[in-house]
Amino acid sequence: MQSTPNYLWELDDKLGQGATATVYKARNKKSGEEVAVKVFNNTSYLRPYEVQMREFEMLGKLNHINIVKLFAVEETGSTKQKVLIMEYCSSGSLLSVLEEPENAFGLSESEFLIVVQCVVAGMNHLRENDIVHRDIKPGNIMRLIGEDGRSIYKLTDFGAARQLQDDEKFMSIYGTEEYLHPDMYERAVLRKSHQKAYGVTVDLWSIGVTFYHAACGSLPFIPYGGPRNNKEIMHKITTEKPQGAIAGVQKKLKGPIEWIYDLPVNCRLSEGLKTQLKSILPNILEADQVKCWSFDQFFVETNSMLERMVIHVFSLPQARMLKIYLHHYNSVGMFMETVTKQTGVAPERQTYFCEGHLYPISPTWQVLQLSKTTEQYPLILVACESEGPMGVAYKDPALDFPRFLHSVEVSFDCSVAKTVVSAVYQTLRVTQSLLTCQEFILRGTYWLIESLKAECCRIYEKKSAVMSYFKCLVNAENRNTRLYNTVYKVTADVKEMQEHGEFSRKLQAISTALSSCSHSSEKESMLGFMLLEVSKDQDHIRVNRSISRIDQCLQKMQLIFKQFKERKSHPKLSYNEEQIHKLDKINLANLAKKVLTIFQDEVVQKYQTTLQGHSSKMRTIAEIQNHLGLVNGYLVDCDRELRSYEETVNSTVDRLSQRMLQLCLTHSNHSNISSYHSPTQEDLTLRMLKLRDQMKSVSYELEKNNSIIDRLSVPSSAGI
Known part of the structure; x- marks a missing residue:
């Protein structure tokens, strides 16, 4: 036992040893508080006095949470040797x-x-x-x-x-x-x-x-x-x-x-x-x-590095987890560019899900405005790229497993045992990464399929609205044609007839375009089948016991390694101790083989299967997205053409009405027209008014369909 006026320690409680001093764990004699005491050896006293005193002076000037505190400088009772009483880091x-x-x-x-x-x-x-x-x-x-x-x-x-x-x-x-x-x-x-x-x-x-x-x-x-x-x-x-x-x-x-x-x-x-x-x-x-x-x-x-916030992102195209480090004042545009550097997905192609919902973001935002993410709840980047998924980057842990020598060499065996246990820790971490990757692959794919199913329904509704719109315009065209026929029984206007023929051909072109917007029930069924498949795979991931089985092996290996460390301090073993040591080596090797078997057969194979299935699903999803994108594009074009045609119909009705009035007046003022068997002014006026009333009802139907189409024309996920 060694002591100073206020502290005491045992020489067995050594914390560390250097060239000039040894550090022990000591206690305050009154409070029992644990401290570290630095005791200098004879070598330290061979240094110049100013060098010996330097550490006392340096520590006396410093006061910071990340600097070990100096509590006191005291002398030992017997030798009057100066020692440093410092903060104990347990x-x-x-x-x-x-x-x-x-x-x-x-x-x-x-x-x-x-x-x-x-x-x-x-x-x-x-x-x-x-x-x-x-x-x-x-x-x-x-x-x-x-x-x-x-x-x-x-x-x-x-x-x-x-x-x-x-x-x-x-x-x-x-x-x-x-x-x-x-x-x-x-x-x-x-x-x-x-x-x-x-x-x-x-x-x-x-x-x-x-x-x-x-x-x-x-x-x-x-x-x-x-x-x-x-x-x-x-x-x-x-x-x-x-x-x-x-x-x-x-x-x-x-x-x-x-x-x-x-x-x-x-x-x-x-x-x-x-x-x-x-x-x-x-x-x-x-x-x-x-x-x-x-x-x-x-x-x-x-x-600057330490002040950055981290945004967790799981990239569905690459099937890997990302951590994006940015300052809170950086723009979301910079965030998207950083994602591009790590994934190759261009900013304009980036679409994100957050907890099952599409998560629209703006490049002009600050990253501080993004939802808070964690490793368990990241943003999920979805984009169907042509390249297959990269998956988790890892080194095969089997390469880090060494082999024991047949002979008993306690120090060497302890070193090998440490390497083996280290490799198992790494195997466990890789296993966790691969299972987490599979979990997010399935989670992201599930959300994406659900979104596409909703998109199918939305596009189907939009097509129905556009078709109703089209039928209304066809009715309007039929009534318009009757107005033309009424007018042209009295007089013929070649230019008007040509324009009317052009409108009819345009309407026929729209009809052809709409017929190509076929809603494929087969694709919706395919999405439903994939959704069922993903749900089953999610159930399998939840019941996977690979991590717990590897962890059980690791705990047993840790106990063996602990025994090896204890034997290292007493390398001369008795015969019985040597036999036990050999059995421990065999047991450790068998546990290591078991871990590798679990990893290769139950983790890697399933992961590779999931990755291959993911690649196939993403190709199918990309095809469906392209199909929906084309259909949506056709519907947008048809809607634009129909709106343009509606304006033409309305202006034509007004023009023909004016033309009818002019014809009526001309009929009453020119006697040479009497040879024609033409309707009277009153008949023409009544017919015109009847047709205009019919056109009003058509216009009401058109406005109703327009409102439906506008409601359905929200940003589409088909371009994900």
Whole structure:
């Protein structure tokens, strides 16, 4: 037991150990409050006194939620050795989080964004106080859980920190080699002397490596054999990295370096967030300190990324989930352009469903006006594109399953067991993604078919209204013809007769167009059949037990892995312990095979079947949409022609009425017309008035049909 006047701790309660100090979990003697106590070793006292005091001074200046708090500086009872009493972070470090099998391929998107937000805020506080940390790495970023259940990450270990303004340089070497700036690495690790001085941006390099590690679960620069075993190639990778590259790997001894420009497919971040990161990482993972971003630019770009809101979209054409990151003040037009970049669906072709209903949007809106979305309730983009669905992008988890050696090597077996459990976690996540994809494929298809069925009914009603309209105009044309015949028994007007013939031919053309607008009951039946099929598939998805079965295997494998970790601390096993260890290896391998069998036979096969069926349904839906679009187009054209013809009919009736009156007057004033056997003026007038009354009733019917057609002429979903 060790103690100071106010705190005590046991040497077994070790939290971490570095080159110059060890950190223990301690308790306040009065309150029992848990704290962390940093006890310096003899090596630390070999440093100059001002260097020893630097950490005390640095922590005394800092006060921020993302910086580990310094409570007190006390002395131990026996040796009078100074120790730091600091805030205790109960959830370990970011490194311990990344070392969990669950995070072998990087953090979840939400957790990664919390890491970025906390590190950026903490570093901003350091720069406001002109402090350079010089040892940023996951092991020096502590974690605790806040009252809201969210993680809070805090920068710690300021033993290497010092006061340094933006334009100042330093020459001393500090840091951890995997996260060390290449210029510092050359001198500290390769022991090559040079006259280079270092500025505050060396912290940006360490942050870049840390962010990549948190996003992918591995370091960005890996020579063959590992960074610690191939130091020359490690330096070569970091210094020769091409512009825009964010990682480099050497897979064979003396082999070429493979430059990586994108985050890996098995990274848990969405394409939307990857795009944001790809604009930041290359500019802070820059060996040339002159070309590297300044901290001001880094803060601007990272805060811009963190301030964006996310819009969840499931693209039915591509059968994949999207996360669109935009500022709340951006326009919906920008949102649609971003969707186009990720899907290839042009803005004018984008139609969305929100909870089963068509969701009209305007490019002039701000994205803040869009309905709030989540991963469970995204907007669903529907558009029938010619290319088939892409589906979920994933790496086959089977490629990440290693094999155990037959011999018993506890340390190696523990490492393999961790890799196997990590691969199962990844398999479980891919399974969840594939099942979620199927769920949204069926949900979106169901809504789309329902919408098309409603569209069929609407177009059928519209066609009925247009047909009624057409029949009214045919009646009007018949009455119009009788007026013509009455007029032309008295006199013939060649021009009038030609115009009347042209109107009749136009009406016949409209009749031909309407006959081509046949309402296909076969297509409506096809939609009903697909709807039934989709409903059955939805029922199958709901009862799928693949996730629970894989999770059960995972829980058993976790227990075995826990046993392996315990044996790793005591590698010399007795005979009986060795036999149990062998059986555990067999059991772990069998569980891994079971997981792969479930994944391949029950998940992937059904997913591929769903994807193929989706591709076929989308082609059928596209054909029906095209058909409905053509029919709707014909009806719109017919309606326009009929309205034009109605105006012609009305004007013709008025003109003929005037003509009839003129003929009557001419008949009474010219005696040479008496030879004709013509009606009297009174007869002509009465006939004209009777026909006009008939035309009024026709006009009433026309107006009634027009109102029906106008009501049905709403934006059509047939163009989806």
